Structures are given as C-alpha cells and as structure tokens.
Amino acid sequence: MAxxxxxxxxxxxWKLYLFILPSLLLxxxxxxxxxxxxxxxxxxxxxxxxxxxxxxxENFRMALSDGVFWSSFVTIGILxxxxxxxxxxxxxxxxxxxxxxxxxxxxxxxxxxxxxxxVPSLVTLFIWxxxxxxxxxxxxxxxxxTGIKTLLVHIxxxxxxxxxxxxxxxxxxxxxxxxxxxxxxxxxxxxxxxGVLIFxxxxxSIGTEVYEAAELxxxxxxxxxxxxxxxxxxxxxxxxxxxxxxxxxxxxxLQFLLLGETGGAGGRGMVPGLWMFxxxxxxxxxxxxxxLGLFLFVFILILTWINNRYVRVEK
Amino acid sequence: MTxxxxxxxxxxxxxxxCFVASLGRIxxxxxxxxxxxxxxxxxxxxxxxxxxxxxxxxxxxAAEYMKIHPNVRVVQIPIPERIYGNWAVTQLVGGTAPxxxxxGKGTNDERLSRFFEPLTxxxxxxxxxxxxxxxxxxxxxxxxxDGGEGGYNPALFxxxxxxxxxxxxxxxxxxxxxRKVTGSGQxxxxxxxxxxxxxKVREYNKKTGDNLLPVAGSKYNGPMLMDRLFASQTQxxxxxxxxxxxxxxxxxxxxxxxxxEDFSMDSPEVRSGVELMLEIAKNMQPGFFQLLxxxxxxxxxxxxxxxxxxxxxxxxxxRQQAPxxxxxxxxxxxxxxxxxxxxxxxxxxxxxxxxxGVQLGLTRSSKHPEIAKDFLFFIASEPMQKLxxxxxxxxxxxxxxxxxxxxAFTPIEDGYLAGVSLRHFGDADMxxxxxxxxxxxxSPDGGVDAFIDVLRKDVPDAMRADLVRANRNHxxxxxxxxxxxxxxxxLSLTNTGDQDLAxxxxxxxxxxxxxxxxYNQSSDLLKKLKP
Numbered sequence: 001m002a003x004x005x006x007x008x009x010x011x012x013x014w015k016l017y018l019f020i021l022p023s024l025l026l027x028x029x030x031x032x033x034x035x036x037x038x039x040x041x042x043x044x045x046x047x048x049x050x051x052x053x054x055x056x057x058e059n060f061r062m063a064l065s066d067g068v069f070w071s072s073f074v075t076i077g078i079l080x081x082x083x084x085x086x087x088x089x090x091x092x093x094x095x096x097x098x099x100x101x102x103x104x105x106x107x108x109x110x111x112x113x114x115x116x117x118x119v120p121s122l123v124t125l126f127i128w129x130x131x132x133x134x135x136x137x138x139x140x141x142x143x144x145x146t147g148i149k150t151l152l153v154h155i156x157x158x159x160x161x162x163x164x165x166x167x168x169x170x171x172x173x174x175x176x177x178x179x180x181x182x183x184x185x186x187x188x189x190x191x192x193x194x195g196v197l198i199f200x201x202x203x204x205s206i207g208t209e210v211y212e213a214a215e216l217x218x219x220x221x222x223x224x225x226x227x228x229x230x231x232x233x234x235x236x237x238x239x240x241x242x243x244x245x246x247x248x249x250x251x252x253x254l255q256f257l258l259l260g261e262t263g264g265a266g267g268r269g270m271v272p273g274l275w276m277f278x279x280x281x282x283x284x285x286x287x288x289x290x291x292l293g294l295f296l297f298v299f300i301l302i303l304t305w306i307n308n309r310y311v312r313v314e315k
Numbered sequence: 316m317t318x319x320x321x322x323x324x325x326x327x328x329x330x331x332x333c334f335v336a337s338l339g340r341i342x343x344x345x346x347x348x349x350x351x352x353x354x355x356x357x358x359x360x361x362x363x364x365x366x367x368x369x370x371x372x373x374x375x376x377a378a379e380y381m382k383i384h385p386n387v388r389v390v391q392i393p394i395p396e397r398i399y400g401n402w403a404v405t406q407l408v409g410g411t412a413p414x415x416x417x418x419g420k421g422t423n424d425e426r427l428s429r430f431f432e433p434l435t436x437x438x439x440x441x442x443x444x445x446x447x448x449x450x451x452x453x454x455x456x457x458x459x460x461d462g463g464e465g466g467y468n469p470a471l472f473x474x475x476x477x478x479x480x481x482x483x484x485x486x487x488x489x490x491x492x493x494r495k496v497t498g499s500g501q502x503x504x505x506x507x508x509x510x511x512x513x514x515k516v517r518e519y520n521k522k523t524g525d526n527l528l529p530v531a532g533s534k535y536n537g538p539m540l541m542d543r544l545f546a547s548q549t550q551x552x553x554x555x556x557x558x559x560x561x562x563x564x565x566x567x568x569x570x571x572x573x574x575x576e577d578f579s580m581d582s583p584e585v586r587s588g589v590e591l592m593l594e595i596a597k598n599m600q601p602g603f604f605q606l607l608x609x610x611x612x613x614x615x616x617x618x619x620x621x622x623x624x625x626x627x628x629x630x631x632x633x634r635q636q637a638p639x640x641x642x643x644x645x646x647x648x649x650x651x652x653x654x655x656x657x658x659x660x661x662x663x664x665x666x667x668x669x670x671x672g673v674q675l676g677l678t679r680s681s682k683h684p685e686i687a688k689d690f691l692f693f694i695a696s697e698p699m700q701k702l703x704x705x706x707x708x709x710x711x712x713x714x715x716x717x718x719x720x721x722x723a724f725t726p727i728e729d730g731y732l733a734g735v736s737l738r739h740f741g742d743a744d745m746x747x748x749x750x751x752x753x754x755x756x757x758s759p760d761g762g763v764d765a766f767i768d769v770l771r772k773d774v775p776d777a778m779r780a781d782l783v784r785a786n787r788n789h790x791x792x793x794x795x796x797x798x799x800x801x802x803x804x805x806l807s808l809t810n811t812g813d814q815d816l817a818x819x820x821x822x823x824x825x826x827x828x829x830x831x832x833x834y835n836q837s838s839d840l841l842k843k844l845k846p
Binding site for chain 2: 047048051132133134135136162168169171172173174175176259260262263267278281282283284285
C-alpha cells in the first residue's frame, strides 16, 4: 500500500501527476464522455445524426410504459438467478484443482482451463448455435440416440407444456417455451476459466496451517469446503457475483447471436440490453435507447449496492 | 551481457524494426509516384458485398482503371454486412470515410445530405467511357436500365448513388437431386408443379430412408419465398383499392387502406396468404426461423436440401461452394386457375420495376473527388459493366443484356404488378411482430387462425408506431428542403428569363408539395387511428 504523504508534498511533486494524465484522458474520453453523451441525448428525440429535438422527460415517460422493456427484466431476472447457480461448478472445480497433491497436475489443469480462452467467444457462440440446430444439432442427436427425447415427450405431455412433440425435432431456439432453458443450458458444464482462476487464487491464499488444524480436529472433505474454503473465498465469490450481475444485465451478445434482434420466437429472449440495441439500431430511436440505458444503469447500481451491503465477507 | 539484457535488446530491436517497416510502408503508399514521377493518388471504395466473385470483380475493374490511369491506385475495403452500417456511420462522422461508399446501410436521408456529394449533375452528362459503344453520348441516367431511379432520393431532390448491379429473387435447385427425385430433372414451371416436387421429395425420403429437405429455410431465406407467395394473394385486392396502377406499396399506403376499411387482417386475402405461407413453410426444416442465412446455405450446398430461395447476389457463392450442378428458376406463383389459391391473384409478377442496386456514393470527405467521380463513370460504363457481370456473375446496371451465369437472373418483364406482403405494412415494429410470432403459424399447437389472431391484435399498434417514426423523419426531411425552396424561389424571381431555373423551381415545388401531401396524409391517418 502507498504511504500517505502530506498535501504540501503532494503539491510540490505535481509533475508526477503528469504520468497519470494519459490514462485519465483515455478514461475520460472513452468511458465518461460516451456516458455523459448518453445522459444528454436521453432528453432528445434523436435518430443518430445531427438533427435532434429536445423533448424533456418524454423518453423516460415512454420507457415507463414500455411493456417490452419491463417484461425483458423478467427474462434477465431468471438468467441472473440461473447464473448464480452456474457459479457452483467453477467453485467446485477450483476446489478440486486446489486439492490436487501434485503441483505439476495443478499446473496442467490450470493450463487446460486457460487454453479454451484462446478461442474467440464469438466462435464458441456459433458452435453452441450449431448444437441447438433442430435437425443436425448435437443436442437433438444425443437426445434421440439416448432415448431421452421420448422421455421428454412424455414429460411434456404430462405437464401440458406443448413444447416438445413426437416426431418433430426440438426447436430449441424456435419455440418460446424453450428459449430461456436454452439460454440457461448454454455453456454447459459452466466451468468458466476466469471464474475458476479467481476462486483458485483465493483458495491458494489459505494457509496450510488452517488445513492442518482442521485435520487434527477430524474434519472431513466436505466440512473443509463448507467451513474453511467457502468462507475464505467469499471475497472472490462476491467479486464474481458483481461481475456476473453487471455482465448479465448489460450483455445481449448471446441473445443477439442466438436469437436475433427481436429476441427470438415470441420475443421470449428479449433482455434490456437487446431492447436498447433494437430501439437504437433497428428502429433508429437513439435518444430513447439512451433513456433505456439510464434505467439499466440505475438498476445495476441498485443491485451492486445491495450486493455490497448484504453479501457479507467474514474477515 | 546477461541473457536477460540481451533478450530485452532483441525485443526492442524487433519492436523498432516493425515500427520502422510500418512507417515506411505508410510513407511509401502516401508519397509513392508513378512512372511519370507524379504522386500516386489512392481512391478507396467501401462496400459490404462479400459474396463470391464480387471482390474479384471490383479488383478486375480497378486493374483496368489503373492501366489507363497509372497515377491512381484503387483500393476496395470490404466490410461484413452485419457491421457495415455502424462502420459507415463511424467513418462518416469521424471524417475518415473512404472516397466512395456503398450507400443503403447506415445512410439515412440526413446522413446522405450531410456526408455525400449529390451526383445529379453527373447523371445529366454522357459517360465519357462509353465512347465507341452503343451508349455513346447518352446521359448517364439513361444508360441504366431503371433510368437511375434507384439512386434518386425524392426527399432530397438529388441523385446520390451510381448503381452498378441489379438483383432478382430465384429458386436454386440441386440439379442432381432434382433428377433423382423427379426423374426428369425439369424445373417446376407452375405453382402446382412446385408443390408437387416437394411431395416427391417426401416420397423419395420414404423410399430411400434419406432425410432430404424440400427447401432450405432460414430467417433470411424463408421470407423471400413466403413473402412473394403472400403478395400474390393480395394482387387483385390492391388493384381494386388503388386503380388503375397502385403505387409501390408503403406502410402509409397500407395504413390508408386499413383506415378506410378497404383491408384488414380479417380480409380473405390475408387468410389465403397466410395459408400459402404455411403451405411453403411445411417444406422447410422445423424451427427454420431460428436459423441464419449461412445455416440455410450450409444445408443446401451440403446436398441436404433440394432447393433454396435466394437473391441473384448469392449465385456465385453457391456455384463456388456447391459440388453439384445448379438449376435456377423463378418462384412459381399461383395463377387464377390454381384451385385453392387462384381466387385472389392476377398472375405471375412482373420484375420490370426492378431498380438497379449497389449504389456507390461519393463522400464529401474525399480528398480526390474529381478522380473518384471519374472512377464512378468508369465502373458504370458499358465495357466495365460487361466485365463486372463476367467476373461477378451479378447482373449489370446498364442496358446491356446479361450474359453467362447472370442470364438466369434477368428480370422477367411480362406479368402483373406485385401485391403486398405483410412486411409492407410497416417497418421495424412490424417486422418484430412478424418475426417474434411466426412460430405460431408452424407450431403444432398453432396454425393459421392463431397466427391471424396475433396479427389482428398486434399489427395495428406496430403499424402505428412505425408510421409515427416515419412521419417524424419525414418532417425533418421536409424542413430540410425549406432553405432550398427559398433559394430556388428567390432565384426564379430575380432571373425571370432563365427557363432552366424556372423548370427546376417547378420540379422542386412539385416534389416538396408531394412530400407535404404525404406528411399531411400520414398525420391525418394517425389522428384517425388514435389508440
């Protein structure tokens, strides 16, 4: 940690501040200027060019009565909850790697985890899109070969879902009732490399004396996880949770690539970010899209605050 | 010297070497000179036509131009279609746009007037590169088969694009499979034959155990077929509502028809159109609306589908990728004699109204506008249009008969005016309603009635939202012409003897009045249709 210096000394060494000037300028230009510009344009009827008309709070009023926008929060809510559960596999994987006795094995598992990061995320998305192909996709083929499809048809009939039919390939991205499950299935088994590495870093900072003491007390493997490892990586869990929430709420790349700009069949995959994109780039209502963005910003801010306030980390 | 220090020096030398090489390349490009010692000028063309053969065609024409203009280098910048609009806007706003930019994506009226040079005066001049051809001395506008209409912007009273191609929609068949399935290999000529071929595919599948698809569909290709078929069902009604020749259908036209209760989602034409859409959709793969253009193409070129509907722009790509011979034909539409779908049709749709496409615009930020204009003349000349067709397989924009592979796409002139498809009823919101709810039509639990119920419920609001937006943009464009009108009025008053000016003034007044009329009509309709 940097040592505190007096204000007088800080002013005397003003030249040192020039070093942070380039970074500051870049942050102001590329992070703050667009954000301020979005706030400014949200008060205008603006289609992206230089002609705009000041309309006060009209865009915000429209957003409040925009059914598609608010229903998109239901979809995103489900995805956030699903993503919370999707944090479990990376934690378990990190614990398993951490508990490997051999350092060499640990190293190779880490390498194996990092390697897929080389593949651009766009490619991964397209591969998944192909998995979901109703006729030639791997998912439907596996379900057919294993006979799970027949089971699913019976379950569908029992619950009257009406989404999986006998003799018809499952349209994972073409049937509204299957869109959210497909978005959740995406990325299975949900072992994200970044998440695992963050948790692993947390686990490696746990001293060996803690494990030794636990072993003397006769603690079993599961208890070790529950009473030692999990509480001690809660800082990382909280960090991942915040990043996940912001990423899920802001993101729309997955929905856009898998379902298109209308959110797929029945608009069931519509999320706030995608609706913002749709209004801006498809309908040409950039001013309104900026207003939607501000609503989203406030929503993320509130969630982040709740996260910081209520997800406690035991020091 | 330590190993670490040595590696640092090697790294630094490599970095500096790369920097110097890059700098040298840029300086050489910028200050290089031709054989006569004059500096070489670079003209850049941006477009989104990444289909097979197009980049080669641009290169071939550029090479011809550079042969006769050794001090000019023509460079093309192909940008993927998906991001072209955003890319173009960024370049235009940033003042870094290439000299010539293909217009149509990211270039609305406002941007056209702000960032592009009007090319009307070019259209009036004969193309100097047509000397010695049958088009010698003909004004550029009249050398295009559509009279240059595709490049004219009625809201801005100017031509902004020089077209270089044209497109039609066709059905591509896998000729080998067509022979196996039908025995004859004949392309279906009538609607009944068209549907009959698909039935034969199902019989063929039963016999052989294959899983051959009749038509490869996707969110991109499916509507090409279904919209054209739906439009056939509205031909007669459109001719009744807007006699004797109805205009190009727009959302305003259709909203007017709905407001006057001439047309509704309960009209028998809509029902038969939707039934026809379903008839075709049944022959595409289940859930095809979740698939993209590339997915459908993949099905077809892999020999998993007998046919695919697409534009002439895909012909070269398909030829390059398909390991089988192609048979290409128009979409066979129902005729009045067709038992189930003949009641509402007039007949095969004429493509005589096809406009020339791939409009190339000249940006105001071009550093060499005169050379860029000269190149535009060159690319639109008869010899270069022939070369364009030969290399790309795409249709030419000028009045030369298409040859080779492009001949199959020649617009069919005989026939009747097209009707309207559901997409003609609006814009962004209408498309959203259609795309989001299409699954209802093909779902085992849905069908025609369920789909029409949704249309009845959602279409009026979507149309209204689209019209409000269109009206707003229209108003902005109309206001923009106020200055022009004022100037023209002033000049016509002060130069009373100038006949040309008086004519131009009349034209501007007429166009502006048409704009005003259209705006007022739309506003009245919106009042009438207030929710």
